[in-house]
Amino acid sequence: MAEKMTGAEMVIQALTDQGIEHIFGYPGGAALPIYDAMFQQDFVKHILVRHEQGATHMAEGYARSTGKAGVVLVTSGPGATNAVTGLTDALLDSIPLVCITAQVPTTLIGTDAFQECDTVGITRSCTKHNYLVKDIAELPRIMHEAFRIATTGRPGPVVVDIPKDVQFAVGDYYRPDDASLRHQSYRPQVDGDAKAIEAAVDLMLKAERPIFYTGGGVINAGPEASENLRELAELTGFPVTSTLMGLGAFPASNPQWMGMLGMHGTYEANMAMHDCDVMINIGARFDDRITGRVDAFSPNSTKIHIDIDPSSINKIVRVDLPIVGDCNRVLEEMIRVWRSRTNQPRTEAIAPWWAEIQKWRSVNSLGFKNSDTVIKPQWAIQRLYEATRKQSKDVYITTEVGQHQMWAAQHFHFDKPNHWMTSGGLGTMGYGLPAAVGVQVAHPDALVIDIAGEASVQMTMQELSTAVQYRLPIKVFILNNERMGMVRQWQDLLHGSRYAHSYSESLPDFVKLAEAYGAKGIKCDTPAELDAAIADMLAYDGPVLFDVLVERDENCLPMIPSGKPHNEIILPDTAGIGDIIDEKGKMLV
Amino acid sequence: MNAHLQPTGSAYFLTQETQQIERHTLSVLVDNEPGILARVVGLFSARGYNIESLTVSETEHGRRLSRITVVVTATPRVLVQIKLQLERLVPVHRVHDLTAEGSAIERELALIKVAGTGEHRGETLRLADAFRAHIVDATVESFVFEVTGKPDKIDSFIALMQPLGLVEVVRTGLAAISRGKESL
Numbered sequence: 025m026a027e028k029m030t031g032a033e034m035v036i037q038a039l040t041d042q043g044i045e046h047i048f049g050y051p052g053g054a055a056l057p058i059y060d061a062m063f064q065q066d067f068v069k070h071i072l073v074r075h076e077q078g079a080t081h082m083a084e085g086y087a088r089s090t091g092k093a094g095v096v097l098v099t100s101g102p103g104a105t106n107a108v109t110g111l112t113d114a115l116l117d118s119i120p121l122v123c124i125t126a127q128v129p130t131t132l133i134g135t136d137a138f139q140e141c142d143t144v145g146i147t148r149s150c151t152k153h154n155y156l157v158k159d160i161a162e163l164p165r166i167m168h169e170a171f172r173i174a175t176t177g178r179p180g181p182v183v184v185d186i187p188k189d190v191q192f193a194v195g196d197y198y199r200p201d202d203a204s205l206r207h208q209s210y211r212p213q214v215d216g217d218a219k220a221i222e223a224a225v226d227l228m229l230k231a232e233r234p235i236f237y238t239g240g241g242v243i244n245a246g247p248e249a250s251e252n253l254r255e256l257a258e259l260t261g262f263p264v265t266s267t268l269m270g271l272g273a274f275p276a277s278n279p280q281w282m283g284m285l286g287m288h289g290t291y292e293a294n295m296a297m298h299d300c301d302v303m304i305n306i307g308a309r310f311d312d313r314i315t316g317r318v319d320a321f322s323p324n325s326t327k328i329h330i331d332i333d334p335s336s337i338n339k340i341v342r343v344d345l346p347i348v349g350d351c352n353r354v355l356e357e358m359i360r361v362w363r364s365r366t367n368q369p370r371t372e373a374i375a376p377w378w379a380e381i382q383k384w385r386s387v388n389s390l391g392f393k394n395s396d397t398v399i400k401p402q403w404a405i406q407r408l409y410e411a412t413r414k415q416s417k418d419v420y421i422t423t424e425v426g427q428h429q430m431w432a433a434q435h436f437h438f439d440k441p442n443h444w445m446t447s448g449g450l451g452t453m454g455y456g457l458p459a460a461v462g463v464q465v466a467h468p469d470a471l472v473i474d475i476a477g478e479a480s481v482q483m484t485m486q487e488l489s490t491a492v493q494y495r496l497p498i499k500v501f502i503l504n505n506e507r508m509g510m511v512r513q514w515q516d517l518l519h520g521s522r523y524a525h526s527y528s529e530s531l532p533d534f535v536k537l538a539e540a541y542g543a544k545g546i547k548c549d550t551p552a553e554l555d556a557a558i559a560d561m562l563a564y565d566g567p568v569l570f571d572v573l574v575e576r577d578e579n580c581l582p583m584i585p586s587g588k589p590h591n592e593i594i595l596p597d598t599a600g601i602g603d604i605i606d607e608k609g610k611m612l613v
Numbered sequence: 614m615n616a617h618l619q620p621t622g623s624a625y626f627l628t629q630e631t632q633q634i635e636r637h638t639l640s641v642l643v644d645n646e647p648g649i650l651a652r653v654v655g656l657f658s659a660r661g662y663n664i665e666s667l668t669v670s671e672t673e674h675g676r677r678l679s680r681i682t683v684v685v686t687a688t689p690r691v692l693v694q695i696k697l698q699l700e701r702l703v704p705v706h707r708v709h710d711l712t713a714e715g716s717a718i719e720r721e722l723a724l725i726k727v728a729g730t731g732e733h734r735g736e737t738l739r740l741a742d743a744f745r746a747h748i749v750d751a752t753v754e755s756f757v758f759e760v761t762g763k764p765d766k767i768d769s770f771i772a773l774m775q776p777l778g779l780v781e782v783v784r785t786g787l788a789a790i791s792r793g794k795e796s797l
């Protein structure tokens with residue numbers, strides 16, 4: 025049923041019809057009609073950010089923690105260009121976003137008008153799809169199609185650029201039904217090929233050294249996918265590892281869990297990947313942080329790869345058995361087929377494999393030397409983890425990018441999907457604080473903590489003001505080593521410890537800074553006082569900036585250096601990391 | 614560009630590519646909507662794929678469909694990626710590797726301007742005749758020929774015209790279609 029309304033009203037109506045209660049945005053001249061339409065209703069609530077990049081990361085946190093699309097609204101020109109980092113981040117991590125950008129009136133497009141930029145041109149390569157709406161008649165379809173494309177198949181960001189005159193124009197609003205929305209050329213394949221799934225189970229039934237290598241795709245396939253992963257792991261008895269993006273899909277407390285794999289993954293996960301005979305990749309993409317040196321990557325395994333995106337198959341690593349489909353559907357089928365063949369896990373057949381894994385585990389690759397005079401960053405995260413376990417609240421963790429991010433992945437343990445948000449593919453410093461704001465908007469009663477570095481957090485620090493405005497009690501746990509620790513570590517590894525610009529000089533007083541924003545500031549530099557200070561932070565009903573002064577020169581280990589295979593991992597007790605990488609390896613990132 | 618280095622797509626490929634580079638003609642059926650060409654071309658430059666030739670035009674007005682014929686050079690592994698990456702674009706319906714699917718019919722049109730007087734003109738006309746080039750413009754000092762055929766035929770014609778006063782060449786790029794009754 026069509027209803028007459030303006031383009032601006034259509035935007036709000038479409039959001040309402042999509043069930044979107046929160047959007048993150050920042051106004052400006054070209055976006056004012058949409059803001060005006062929003063002002064006159066109260067279903068869609070707007071969170072006013074302090075920088076459009078913040079809006080995009082908030083929407084990512086919102087999306088990742090709810091499984092729904094995150095929505096961003098920004099103005100033309102600088103509003104749109106400020107959103108580019110978050111759009112790219114969402115593209116690389118397959119996060120569903122719909123970003124509405126206002127545009128100068130159609131009559132001014134191409135004239136270098138005030139606050140004009142070629143938004144669709146700029147965002148073409150950092151979105152899953154984008155639209156410039158030139159005709160009001162197309163707006164209802166495009167709005168709904170944007171949600172469909174963002175949330176189905178391999179999720180991703182979609183930009184809808186709406187010129188100001190189209191926002192004012194009056195037209196017929198309707199909610200297109202699903203069938204008419206089906207863009208003829210856009211048909212993601214969700215069901216895996218039945219024969220391939222049977223062949224995969226047959227391989228698994230013969231495996232002697234199997235491993236599940238899971239990724240963000242399992243999270244994107246919804247909580248049922250995580251349930252099914254758990255069930256399949258139990259049915260088979262196989263060990264499970266995951267990428268950074270997949271943490272939480274399989275419970276860290278389960279004995280079959282081997283920890284994260286990859287550049288800073290555990291020794292046992294990486295060794296098992298290297299030596300396995302059947303690798304079952306579920307929703308991961310053989311990213312270079314995982315594979316290390318490709319020609320030495322898991323040299324003797326038969327590889328099964330389940331992915332909803334056909335272009336992920338054979339992109340980096342040649343696989344033996346590709347299954348294109350939604351992880352959840354494929355897992356369901358695998359469980360069904362496995363059950364039809366046997367009702368026993370392969371406990372005995374793979375007992376020698378588990379024995380080997382046990383040996384690797386006993387290396388204790390996440391170990392570190394603790395201290396009673398200086399706070400070790402790994403220990404700080406362990407204490408934080410222990411403290412949050414005693415909370416009755418649901419706990420969500422976001423991170424910035426650097427050593428603290430990897431330590432968080434290693435030492436904070438996740439038992440549920442959608443509770444861990446981090447910038448994996450793009451590695452965007454400044455992601456964590458706004459992402460925490462977005463998570464807290466979606467889960468007002470939860471405990472949301474950004475595990476941060478003092479350098480990263482300053483990139484989007486101003487969003488603390490947003491947290492204060494909307495009474496969002498996020499906790500920012502800054503592991504302050506007074507330097508860009510990860511950069512310093514690479515300079516030690518690759519550049520003779522010449523620390524070019526990796527110090528964080530003239531750091532702000534984070535306690536005063538918190539107070540200036542109207543938040544609480546806490547500082548701690550003594551191991552003996554840490555637990556009490558964490559308790560203070562958790563007890564405070566409001567946003568907190570917690571400045572934890574930690575060991576400055578701690579290395580994040582284990583580490584597979586660039587250009588090395590998995591079995592040449594650097595373990596925690598290695599001295600003199602500066603001599604490990606050869607000239608060729610130094611070229612790599 | 615670095616197409617030959619693409620096989621692993623990783624920062625860590627230290628191995629030399631062993632596959633041979635091939636030239637393939639892809640036929641891409643797309644929605645004829647604004648920006649579609651930029652999307653396709655942007656994908657090639659962003660991922661470091663090589664384009665040898667590209668032609669695009671609306672082919673089914675009623676359904677607003679366009680056909681893009683693109684000639685690429687890549688290793689077999691990268692060719693598969695190119696096809697899959699193209700298919701990932703929302704407005705792309707189908708991608709066919711005409712080269713892999715059998716002997717497609719490939720044609721190109723060129724307009725070629727040759728200037729000269731005296732005995733050269735007779736020689737020019739004789740060669741044009743042999744290549745079935747049509748004269749589409751003539752003055753006392755010049756000819757413009759229209760020649761159609763496979764790209765290598767046009768290459769040879771152009772090479773022959775070089776010493777005879779070739780001044781300008783315009784080529785359409787390749788149009789290709791599969792043989793038999795099937796359509797894309």
Ligand SMILES: Cc1ncc(C[n+]2csc(CCOP(=O)(O)OP(=O)(O)O)c2C)c(N)n1
Binds near residue numbers: 427476477503
């Ligand atoms: C926007 C952005 N710029 C630069 C980088 C490169 N980079 C990666 S980690 C890092 C240092 C991070 O320092 P900090 O936040 O203090 O974390 P730490 O490693 O010390 O824990 C830098 C500069 C990045 N990832 N993102």
Ligand SMILES: [Mg+2]
Binds near residue numbers: 477478479504508509
């Ligand atoms: Mg730091």
